[in-house]
Amino acid sequence: MSLVLIAADLAAIAVLIALFLSRHHRRDLVVAYLGVNVGVLAVAAALSTMTASVGLGLGLFGVLSIIRLRSEELNQTEVAHYFAALALGLIGGIGVGMPALAMALMALVLVAVYVGDHPMVSRRTVRQDLLVDRAIVDRATLRAHVELLLGHEVTDVTVRRTDLVNDTTLVTVTSRADAATRATIAQTARVGS
Template structure:
């Protein structure tokens, strides 16, 4: 019975994680199937291994192998990577916890913690004004203060960090990775935000 309780708890947890948290926010249908499939697959294998003396070691090895294969197969956003690992963790908790006597409450609490963290960490209202973008400007900026001022005027926001990826003096372009806060303009007396140049052969 305790084993069935943990299996049911995992299915409920991954259902809430994927269908209640991930999909309503990101609307990527292909990853719904991926998250559910990975979770149930890991749950099945880890449950079978939980009765073995090497179950935990093999379970962690399975976690690593699946992570490498999945993350190399396609490009995922960092948020999607986090949901992927959460689905894996829930499957391992449900499967390996089933082989531990009296672990139902602890495993259930850990599952709830994983789902709660993913719900809170990716909530749209959390740090909603902050953005990270890679921008290609139609000017070759070699002056840090001018670059930051131009970005703040362009986005009507405060630039917290600007990392130059490429400056092309021939085509007159600048590629910059910028971290900014919308709706907050930088005061005129505030020192310019440091720009971290990373010119990799683009300056010609």
């Protein structure tokens, strides 16, 4: 794997993240995308420098891909850290022929998780599930109702379930978070439980 390909991959993931953020406002997923991308890049580069069978490579990726299925429920940041830890272990454990390459790949994984999980990236949005005590099918009305309930502007409302029989709507809300907003959300969550 050449440095040109590594640079191209990093540029591509940066564009993907920029597109995703501009459309979905889920800054908490930045660390997951960076961790998974750079982790897979590092493991693939490590596997390409040694004489390993295709079956070994596919088996390793299969094990890595079931993290979410085999573990307790983790948030996206935790999944990224978990994946990065696995990638680091694999890079160190599979005996990459050039130690300098292995160390550089490990550093790349660590830098990616550091950058993706930095407070400047992830602190600006808050994501929470909310059970609204009304069945609201109109998106604009639902968004206005959720903003009224929370007391601040939301960037995205995703309907997970509308129950017309029990007159409830389950939504996932993403909002920009400053200190006052986080305090309001925490207070709302305590009152609602």
